[in-house]
Amino acid sequence: MLCEHCHENEAQITYTTVEGDTTKELHICRSCFQDLIKEDFPTMQIPSVEIQPLLKELFPLFGYGDRKDEERACAHCNRTLREFQETGILGCEHCYEAFSEELSRILPRIQGAKKHVGHKPRAALLRDEKSRKIQTLQEELERAVAEERYEDAADRRDRIKELREDKDAQ
Numbered sequence: 199m200l201c202e203h204c205h206e207n208e209a210q211i212t213y214t215t216v217e218g219d220t221t222k223e224l225h226i227c228r229s230c231f232q233d234l235i236k237e238d239f240p241t242m243q244i245p246s247v248e249i250q251p252l253l254k255e256l257f258p259l260f261g262y263g264d265r266k267d268e269e270r271a272c273a274h275c276n277r278t279l280r281e282f283q284e285t286g287i288l289g290c291e292h293c294y295e296a297f298s299e300e301l302s303r304i305l306p307r308i309q310g311a312k313k314h315v316g317h318k319p320r321a322a323l324l325r326d327e328k329s330r331k332i333q334t335l336q337e338e339l340e341r342a343v344a345e346e347r348y349e350d351a352a353d354r355r356d357r358i359k360e361l362r363e364d365k366d367a368q
Contacts, residue, residue, distance in 0.1 A: 203230040211287070272296040332361050 199209045207227035213234060215222050226234065271278045277289030279297055288294065294301060339354035 199225055201225065201227040201230055203227070203234070210285070270296070328361055328364070332358055335361070 201207045201209045202224050203226045207229060209225035210228055211226050211231045213224045213226050213231060215224075224234075269278055269280065272289055272293045273296065274292040275289035277293055279300065282288055282293070282297060288297070335354045335358045339351050339358065342348070342351035342354060
């Protein structure tokens with residue numbers, strides 16, 4: 199498949215953007231991917247790293263690499279472990295579950311941690327923090343009601359309302 203952006207090179211990356219309820223996929227080459235990332239995230243530095251050689255070295259170190267393991271596939275997108283080893287690209291969000299054992303051993307070596315924290319714009323970080331606060335307060339509210347602590351419940355309800363109003367104002 200040709201790159202949907204430049205229409206010259208082979209598409210190697212599926213670039214997915216989500217805006218509200220709309221998901222848009224673009225099949226692009228590495229060069230166009232670098233250009234789009236620079237446009238969408240101008241302050242973010244994406245190193246140009248060839249991950250395939252690294253994965254090919256790491257998989258055997260952790261006991262993976264026999265044919266049986268390599269042919270195991272994600273039930274949703276059919277991406278095989280071998281394809282991941284060769285490209286460094288997972289096929290879908292379900293691949294993280296399908297290959298969780300391999301990824302849990304390899305990701306800390308590649309990125310220094312099992313959990314990806316990545317770079318987010320400040321506004322997104324604040325929005326996520328408010329969502330976590332609202333979730334915590336909602337859980338506290340439910341506990342307070344269950345334990346018949348109605349004053350505490352009213353306090354949590356009011357704090358949730360304030361956070362939601364502040365969130366909507368932004």
